[in-house]
Amino acid sequence: ELHAGEMERRRLHNTIQELKGNIRVFCRVRPLVDGGLSKHIQLPASDVKTITLAKTEESHTGKTAETQKNYIFSFDRVFGPMASQQEVFEEISLLVQSALDGYNVCCFAYGQTGSGKTYTMEGAEYDQARGVIPRAVQQIFRAAEKLATQGWEFTFTASFVEIYNESLRDLLYTGKASKRPEHEIRKSTNNEVTITNLTYEKVSNEDQVLGLIALANQNRSTAQTAQNDRSSRSHSVFQLDIEGVNVGRDVKCKSTLCLVDLAGSERMLKSQSQGERFKEMTAINGSLSNLGIVISALANKESYVPYRNSKLTYLLQSCLGGNSKTLMFVNIAPESDSFGETLNSLRFASKVNDCVIGTASANRK
Ligand code: ADP
Numbered sequence: 001e002l003h004a005g006e007m008e009r010r011r012l013h014n015t016i017q018e019l020k021g022n023i024r025v026f027c028r029v030r031p032l033v034d035g036g037l038s039k040h041i042q043l044p045a046s047d048v049k050t051i052t053l054a055k056t057e058e059s060h061t062g063k064t065a066e067t068q069k070n071y072i073f074s075f076d077r078v079f080g081p082m083a084s085q086q087e088v089f090e091e092i093s094l095l096v097q098s099a100l101d102g103y104n105v106c107c108f109a110y111g112q113t114g115s116g117k118t119y120t121m122e123g124a125e126y127d128q129a130r131g132v133i134p135r136a137v138q139q140i141f142r143a144a145e146k147l148a149t150q151g152w153e154f155t156f157t158a159s160f161v162e163i164y165n166e167s168l169r170d171l172l173y174t175g176k177a178s179k180r181p182e183h184e185i186r187k188s189t190n191n192e193v194t195i196t197n198l199t200y201e202k203v204s205n206e207d208q209v210l211g212l213i214a215l216a217n218q219n220r221s222t223a224q225t226a227q228n229d230r231s232s233r234s235h236s237v238f239q240l241d242i243e244g245v246n247v248g249r250d251v252k253c254k255s256t257l258c259l260v261d262l263a264g265s266e267r268m269l270k271s272q273s274q275g276e277r278f279k280e281m282t283a284i285n286g287s288l289s290n291l292g293i294v295i296s297a298l299a300n301k302e303s304y305v306p307y308r309n310s311k312l313t314y315l316l317q318s319c320l321g322g323n324s325k326t327l328m329f330v331n332i333a334p335e336s337d338s339f340g341e342t343l344n345s346l347r348f349a350s351k352v353n354d355c356v357i358g359t360a361s362a363n364r365k
């Protein structure tokens with residue numbers, strides 16, 4: 001049986017999550033490249049939930065005067081530039097764990113290009129720098145091994161897809177480039193979302209999944225070389241479908257863990273973008289703002305939720321509403337010239353943060 005302390009920790013996590021609703025938002029500030037201190041970002045030492053963005057404006061009315069305007073945001077957690085990958089993961093490990101308890105779990109990284117989304121989700125090669133995806137995968141397989149001693153048997157299926165200009169690309173595809181199939185999102189009568197012609201790999205250990213992640217990165221960098229800076233203009237969605245059965249106790253559970261590195265949220269001036277770029281900008285703005293619209297429609301319990309207005313929300317439909325827990329990272333860059341984008345990102349994220357959606361419930365039978 002599970003250790004009593006561990007059971008209590010998990011019970012508490014689920015209780016808190018149910019009280020709060022099933023959306024949480026964490027803010028993470030990237031370190032400055034030269035390691036200095038950001039001039040306009042203030043993180044109170046005694047508080048891990050608020051962040052202040054300060055804007056100093058000079059006014060020239062007669063003599064020069066400086067006025068400071070503060071924008072204060074609060075989130076479920078704010079990680080400063082010194083926060084390690086491990087510290088960040090510790091805060092979400094219970095969320096990841098609940099995917100094995102039958103909850104759908106969805107974790108996004110939102111922010112402008114260069115703000116640390118990929119670092120947060122994937123991290124870097126060396127051990128301490130590993131991000132959310134490899135750590136989550138490790139945790140899931142270790143926990144599944146423990147649960148196996150209590151009669152649980154799990155089946156895991158991984159997929160990895162990129163959404164670029166509202167079209168889907170299989171990141172686990174290994175065939176000829178010229179034979180790449182087209183994909184469509186399908187929803188079955190029991191509300192399960194699948195993608196046609198997509199690679200769904202059965203996996204049974206951590207190394208297999210890490211191999212698939214490496215394959216996905218290779219696939220992405222090939223596309224990247226062919227098309228400059230593509231990865232920052234596409235969403236990448238890693239999904240691990242989990243099915244558990246405990247014959248002895250006659251219980252089953254089914255859930256999906258979904259980890260998403262979103263396209264850069266930076267706004268582009270219409271005048272600066274033409275042709276392909278304009279199309280990309282429209283696709284990105286459309287899908288990110290639809291993500292916000294879907295979340296607030298769910299929060300307001302509106303009868304119509306426009307999932308189908310973008311590929312991203314359509315794909316994530318089962319992970320966003322009803323039986324699910326959602327975590328959004330808002331990643332921000334500390335440089336002064338990112339002030340405007342940072343403010344936009346924090347505003348978007350605080351809208352999401354204000355959304356309290358129903359309650360999550362485990363999908364156990
Ligand atoms: P994005 O995916 O949002 O475009 P990246 O994750 O690629 O941004 O981050 C941009 C750069 O900053 C990368 O070189 C990355 O390694 C580095 N970086 C981002 N966040 C951190 C962090 N918390 N600590 C150290 N380096 C970071």
Ligand code: MG
Pocket residue numbers: 114117118119231232261
């Ligand atoms: Mg990135």
